[in-house]
Amino acid sequence: MTKVKFGGISGEQLRQYIERIEQLEQEKQDIADNIRDAFAEAKGNGFDVKVMRQLIKIRKMKPEERDEQETVLDLYKHALGMLPGGGERDKEAA
Amino acid sequence: MTKVKFGGISGEQLRQYIERIEQLEQEKQDIADNIRDAFAEAKGNGFDVKVMRQLIKIRKMKPEERDEQETVLDLYKHALGMLPGGGERDKEAA
Amino acid sequence: MTKVKFGGISGEQLRQYIERIEQLEQEKQDIADNIRDAFAEAKGNGFDVKVMRQLIKIRKMKPEERDEQETVLDLYKHALGMLPGGGERDKEAA
Amino acid sequence: MTKVKFGGISGEQLRQYIERIEQLEQEKQDIADNIRDAFAEAKGNGFDVKVMRQLIKIRKMKPEERDEQETVLDLYKHALGMLPGGGERDKEAA
């Protein structure tokens, strides 16, 4: 028989899947390296990498979920008195 | 009213959760500091910190390693015909 | 040359360090579990865990670094025209 | 002016970095999707995805595993006097 079966599975087919996925993961890693290089280059030109990441994250969010997030956060800040107008003015207890 | 509500949430209850979690995180950080001190002390006595970390990792991996990696490695070898006894037996494929 | 000790007393001392650190890491893990439970309980009472995490992170930041962070983020938003009054004045300059 | 500066940063340059990184992240995500599809297809052909992941991880670990873990394990055994050659060399601790 051509395809040797072990436990009902084809070793050859398994090998093909594995190698294909490993190839894809290699490509993914290469791109990840490119991203890292881009950040490094930006950093070398004086940009703040951490802030850039925040920016990208914000741009990726849909406007509605971004607004929702901010609304709830403000709500909680008020509830903890971390914002003016939240009743108790308890800014820094630490 | 006793419990001041902001947008339907209880500020006091929220505050209690937040402060409790912050307290726990502080304790966790203290222990992390102790761990760092222990490594520093070991280093001061001539031990190699990097090797110690690898050591601890290996010791931690041991139980799961036996339950997962070795078992899967056997499966793998069978599937690829790398082990004797993997012949033509029809075992159940998970 | 690294001063690695082999055998005898040094091995025993190494073992003591390892076990002490493993004990500390166990305690750290226990506290991490408690934190997870606290979040789960809060969630069960209707709080938004994700927002709570943001809140705690904000409270953990020093006021100066929090301001700095927000300032730079706003600056970048303006530079990308993501805010009114920012890039609208000269969106396609290059 | 050519490069619009906001607080000393170049908006145009920032935009280029951001968009380039977002492009790269999109490509990375596409490949991640391909990987997911490959796993799904394999699953459809009767393979166990979880086992496949462990397999790939093991194959990836192999080179470093031999260079690190086994070496460190030997070091460990030496340090605890579990192997010959770990004599009684007890050097001065700094």
Add this chain to the structure above:
DNA sequence: TTAAGCGATAGTTTCC
């Protein structure tokens, strides 16, 4: 030679 910045890497945490 040492201290300090910087880049690489491993561990931790968070999101899906």
Add this chain to the structure above:
DNA sequence: GGAAACTATCGCTTAA
């Protein structure tokens, strides 16, 4: 449970 992001550590290079 797996993938991604953030953080801390480690080693290397450079300059004093």
